[in-house]
């Protein structure tokens with residue numbers, strides 16, 4: 001190869017390398033711009049969700065009408081038939097957990113007016129056995145609302161309908177997420193806090209949710 005030819009090849013290679021560097025720089029700038037636009041959109045969205053006309057209207061999508069906890073509260077009573085029993089003759093704990101999840105889920109769906117899935121269930125303690133033949137009543141109420149998630153508290157009581165004795169058997173906190181038609185998390189209505197008890201439940205629910213997200217290694221964004 002002649003010295004002239006080598007020089008021509010060298011210049012061509014240099015031009016090729018420079019053009020490659022320019023292409024990478026253009027792509028990087030494009031990605032930076034996309035990331036900045038996404039971050040700005042996220043900030044705008046957060047600001048929008050953070051803004052509510054009243055401090056008693058909390059969480060959820062401010063463009064949706066706020067709902068009271070009372071609007072979605074649910075009370076479900078069922079007779080504990082022998083088919084639900086464990087080998088000891090008491091109602092199987094798993095049956096009660098299923099009922100707790102179902103009742104909480106319907107309460108969350110009533111608040112969201114949307115389908116929901118259970119994303120978390122806190123530990124559940126069985127305070128006393130539920131006897132076959134008793135009337136089990138589950139009370140569910142929304143405590144706290146995030147953007148797409150809701151914490152529902154469920155209290156379980158067993159009644160001996162002959163004696164009238166009512167026993168508190170369990171309480172549990174569950175988190176549900178509303179989903180859109182594509183199965184993606186979907187914003188829920190804000191919660192209107194009306195009483196001091198509801199305010200206490202909100203604060204406690206927010207603290208529990210922050211703890212859950214920490215445990216799940218998720219960045220906590222709890223109002």
Ligand SMILES: CC(C)(COP(=O)(O)OP(=O)(O)OC[C@H]1O[C@@H](n2cnc3c(N)ncnc32)[C@H](O)[C@@H]1OP(=O)(O)O)[C@@H](O)C(=O)NCCC(=O)NCCS
Nearest residue numbers: 116117118119120146147148149175177185212213216218
């Ligand atoms: C629920 C699900 C859609 C959430 O998906 P994801 O990728 O975590 O979505 P996101 O990160 O956007 O979280 C959505 C919401 O869930 C909350 N969340 C996520 N993981 C959570 C956890 N471990 N505990 C409590 N809340 C949680 C987030 O904080 C967020 O709430 P916010 O919008 O109010 O801030 C997904 O985890 C899922 O499909 N899980 C399976 C649900 C299921 O099958 N359940 C059993 C049958 S019903």
